[in-house]
Amino acid sequence: SQTIHQWPATLVQPVGSPLSLECTVEGTSNPNLYWYRQAAGRGLQLLFYSVGIGQISSEVPQNLSASRPQDRQFILSSKKLLLSDSGFYLCAWSYGGADTIYFGEGSWLTVV
Amino acid sequence: GQQVMQIPQYQHVQEGEDFTTYCNSSTTLSNIQWYKQRPGGHPVFLIQLVKSGEVKKQKRLTFQFGEAKKNSSLHITATQTTDVGTYFCAGPYSGAGSYQLTFGKGTKLSVIP
Numbered sequence: 001s002q003t004i005h006q007w008p009a010t011l012v013q014p015v016g017s018p019l020s021l022e023c024t025v026e027g028t029s030n031p032n033l034y035w036y037r038q039a040a041g042r043g044l045q046l047l048f049y050s051v052g053i054g055q056i057s058s059e060v061p062q063n064l065s066a067s068r069p070q071d072r073q074f075i076l077s078s079k080k081l082l083l084s085d086s087g088f089y090l091c092a093w094s095y096g097g098a099d100t101i102y103f104g105e106g107s108w109l110t111v112v
Numbered sequence: 113g114q115q116v117m118q119i120p121q122y123q124h125v126q127e128g129e130d131f132t133t134y135c136n137s138s139t140t141l142s143n144i145q146w147y148k149q150r151p152g153g154h155p156v157f158l159i160q161l162v163k164s165g166e167v168k169k170q171k172r173l174t175f176q177f178g179e180a181k182k183n184s185s186l187h188i189t190a191t192q193t194t195d196v197g198t199y200f201c202a203g204p205y206s207g208a209g210s211y212q213l214t215f216g217k218g219t220k221l222s223v224i225p
Contacts, residue, residue: 043217044155044200090154097211098204100145103154 002027006091006104013111019064019078021107023091026072031093033074034101035066038088050074051097086111115139115205118216126224131188133219135201142204144177144184145213150197158186191223 006023013019025031035047046059048066056066063082067075074091091104117136125131135144143162147155159168161177161184168175172195174187188195198218204211 042198042220044215046212046214049212094213098142098213100157100160101147101155101202101213102157106154 002093002102004091004093004102004104006107008107009105010108011110013081013109015083015111016080019076019081019085019109021076021089021091021109023074023076023104024072025074025093028072028093028095030071031095032097032099033068033072034090034092034094035064035074035076036090036092036103038090038106039086044090048076081111083111085109116201116203116214116216118201118219120219121217122220122222124222124224125191127193128190131191131195131221133186133199133201133221135184135186135203135216137182137203139205140181142181144181145202146175146184146186147200147202147215148197149200149218153197155200188221191221193223193225196221196223 003026033050036044037047038044048056048058050056050068053068053071064078086109089107092101094101115138119134123131143160145160146158148158149155159175164181165179166177172189176185184201186199198220200215200218202213202215205214
């Protein structure tokens with residue numbers, strides 16, 4: 001069966017510090033991978049998606065970047081965090097663009 | 113812009129009352145999906161509807177897909193405290209040469225015991 005792992009689960013970072021959130025998927029190959037952000041416990045904002053290694057599409061221009069160094073690994077980064085980067089970050093995967101999306105357990109980021 | 117409109121944003125019900133959330137798309141959808149996110153948790157897939165006019169049931173939950181495949185609803189009969197959470201609908205939309213699932217903003221359900 002397929003599983004998705006995301007870490008760290010929670011982190012508190014000072015403004016201006018770097019960020020790295022990592023996500024791996026097991027049990028499938030060549031999945032679509034996604035990073036979402038959820039602020040204030042509400043809507044899901046798609047940040048990045050990837051249909052293959054090295055292929056990243058950005059939905060919202062911002063202080064963040066994503067990379068896919070391996071087929072089942074997706075990384076969300078920032079060089080300098082802003083207070084507005086605080087939120088709940090969710091990694092997710094699907095078989096295809098319109099298919100069911102399976103979410104990781106999420107990472108709570110607080111920028112102080 | 114937002115292509116999937118979901119209402120209401122919030123709903124507070126007494127335990128035992130019914131609850132309905134509605135989802136409307138600006139365009140015809142090939143399918144619509146529903147997810148549930150418990151407080152502090154991550155969204156979890158509930159169901160997918162594909163056919164025009166389709167109705168599916170999961171215990172006390174009834175999901176409908178409109179005849180025109182542009183709207184959908186989720187109805188919960190006799191809510192329980194375990195139903196608390198945010199319910200999202202999602203539909204596939206074309207963008208940058210590929211289809212991606214776009215989520216509504218969700219309906220947050222509170223159940224008063």
